[in-house]
Amino acid sequence: MRFTVTYRIRAADLADARARAEAVALEQTVEIPRAVVPKGYVKDEILGRVEEVGTLTEGVFQAKISYSPDSAGDEFSQFLNVVFGNSSIQQGIRVTGVEPGETMLKRFPGPRFGIRGIRARVGRAKGGMIAPVLKPMGQPPGAFAALAAGCVRGGADIIKEDHGLAGQATAPFEARVEAVAKAVARANRDHGRSAIYIPNLSGPADQIEARLRFARDAGAGGAIVMPGLLGFGMVHRIARDAGLDLPVMTHPSFLGPWVLSPDTGMDHGVIFGTLPRLAGADISVFPNVGGRFGFSAAECSQIADACRDPAGPGALTLPSPGGGMSVGRAGDMVRMYGQDVVYLLGGSLLADPPNIHLAVAAMREAVDRAEES
Amino acid sequence: MRFTVTYRIRAADLADARARAEAVALEQTVEIPRAVVPKGYVKDEILGRVEEVGTLTEGVFQAKISYSPDSAGDEFSQFLNVVFGNSSIQQGIRVTGVEPGETMLKRFPGPRFGIRGIRARVGRAKGGMIAPVLKPMGQPPGAFAALAAGCVRGGADIIKEDHGLAGQATAPFEARVEAVAKAVARANRDHGRSAIYIPNLSGPADQIEARLRFARDAGAGGAIVMPGLLGFGMVHRIARDAGLDLPVMTHPSFLGPWVLSPDTGMDHGVIFGTLPRLAGADISVFPNVGGRFGFSAAECSQIADACRDPAGPGALTLPSPGGGMSVGRAGDMVRMYGQDVVYLLGGSLLADPPNIHLAVAAMREAVDRAEES
Secondary structure, three states, X not given: OXXXXXXXXXXXXXXXXXXXXHHHHHHOOOOOOHHHOOOOHHXXXXXXXXXXXXXXXXXXXXXXXXXXXXXXXXXXXHHHHHHHOHHHHOOOEEEEEEEOHHHHHHHOOOOOOHHHHHHHHHOOOOOOEEEEEEOOOOOOHHHHHHHHHHHHHHOOOEEEEOXXXXXXXXXXXXXXXXXXXHHHHHHHHHHOOOOEEEOEOOOOHHHHHHHHHHHHHHOOOOEEEOHHHHOHHHHHHHHXXXXXXXXXXXXXXXXXXXXXXXXXXXXHHHHHHHHHHHHOOOEEEEEOOOOOOOOOHHHHHHHHHHHHOOOOOOOOOEEEEEOOOOHHHHHHHHHHHOOOOEEEXXXXXXXXXXXXXXXXXXXXXXXXXXXXX | OOEEEEEEEEOOOHHHHXXXXXXXXXXXXXXXXXXXXXXXXXXXXXXXXXXXXXXXXOOEEEEEEEEOHHHHOOOHHHHHHHHHOHHHHOOOEEEEEEEOHHHHHHHOOOOXXXXXXXXXXXXXXXXXXXXXXXXXXXXXXXXXXXXXHHHHHHOOOEEEEOOOOOOOOOOOHHHHHHHHHHXXXXXXXXXXXXXXXXXXXXXXXXXXXXXXXXXXXXXXXXXXXXXXXHOHHHHHHHHOOOOOOOOEEEOOOXXXXXXXXXXXXXXXXXXXHHHHHHHOOOEEEEEOOOOOOOOOHHHHHHHHHHHHOOOOOOOOOEEEEEOOOOHHHHHHHHHHHOOOOEEEEXXXXXXXXHHHHXXXXXXXXXXXXXXXX
């Protein structure tokens, strides 16, 4: 069964839109003029197929193009290469939907844990989860360990590292992960909790594998992957590995240009919802409405919907809005996102690091109260 | 010595631009409000520093922000994370320049081979190099091997694989690389040439390392890396490895949105010139003016200049315009790019695959003629 990509295309008229769609079908597969496409298997199966083209509004059209699973094989990066590799460089074409179809769903079955699995791990059967972020960079491992312990004490579900914590000499990956994992385990015992710690995956490309095993062995409860920097294929690689057994949290760093222009790139729900979920992200971080970034409520809802749509690919992904959350806004946030959500809590918690447990507890209480009302 | 990033910023006035620049300096490093930044090392060294803000034109400003090498460490992906990770998600901010400075240049010394090294390998002391592309996907290894042999016979300098050749069942990576490398070696012997074959790096993330070693052992003459799908860190990882000894050719797939809107992303010369070169790309592929993509002559020249600027980082990178080249346009192309260039030759060669050597030879002759005149 072929997979289908929906594109929104700017064109002069319907005939022009059809021509552009046919050009995309060529570009994304054989990448040669139609006249020289080899007959038989390449032309009949591999070549992208324009399934329908319709008008959305004046000058704006929608095309659905189907592709053979054979063109993608079982590599997630090659799948994306077919979805929108070279055509991403064309003006006036945006991906608005990706339907993997049965065949690709077998190869990319989605999140290993999903909402249910994450809830089981952190021991919170219902209600929004809260995830304070360890930062800023430049501090030693002990500082992050102390912050993490305070967050667990305050009632955090997930201890997330800042996506900027990498291999800085002040807190190298191994030393940091070991120190924080140990602190979280101890705080869990001391306070009767089961928070998980999710370090930020980083490192030279040839050390990533070793770092994944190190993180697992040290007791990390997942891995943050920035697909903009490490590739969506890294998400898929971790999600498929039962031996690693690590939930994946994706982070939007270095992906901004994909959504900022309405005529190019991909819809918010696709790049921060459908694709991470299909690749296997259990939690997808995105910039929240009302924070430092300009996403609208509609764009954020589109992401959350794509993460949690029961008709979407595989298990459900937890949407994780970052920024814009405070005790005062908890009510609004609960009304907007419901209960299956992970709230990132950033710099606002860090006014008084030794008492971070109080700030986390206040946020927990605000979310609980909002959910009950 | 700190590294410096130049941003073009939309703002209401100079004061607003300064405020936006200060926000970027925070966002890209500590990611917490200024009031809670820890004093001492974090505030004095790690925090981004706005060095200057000036007016470009009405509503458009330029800011230079310097960052500590300590914030990036020695990981290329973390370096990019600091350059423009989260701020890439802001409207109205574009990276127009990256100056690594001495300290980062020691960590990221640029291409291992550069223009001189590639010329030595392919045995062409001067003149533009030509690189026919093996495609389309969906064919067996033998078909690509035959095409490759024909290209060598016709006088190709580099046999490049299509970026869409991955792990398709019709031509799995190992079988294909082995067959093509063997065919190229034999054709080199038969015709007294020294063309190099550059396969497309692909595969599940945890098999990339093994594939790199396989390619080297099979006799491949380089590796194509798509930074949009595998990350710029992969370029750096290969370029730094004397044991692999593989030139790197970067390909623009899945990077389009970075350049398409003038107010976001990065300038063409940065994402297709400065960054690949700093990461260690010996050859940087980009869509040529006059081809299927909409890049202007000025944008393509900006890329070529960034690749070859003697004042840029490390050895010089070969610009490699893809598309838009033909026997008829050879004169224009030579006038535009000069001699230190690799012309990709795509679908136009494939009208008569068994006689591809004639099409390649005709292109070689056209380039030679244009260079002599």
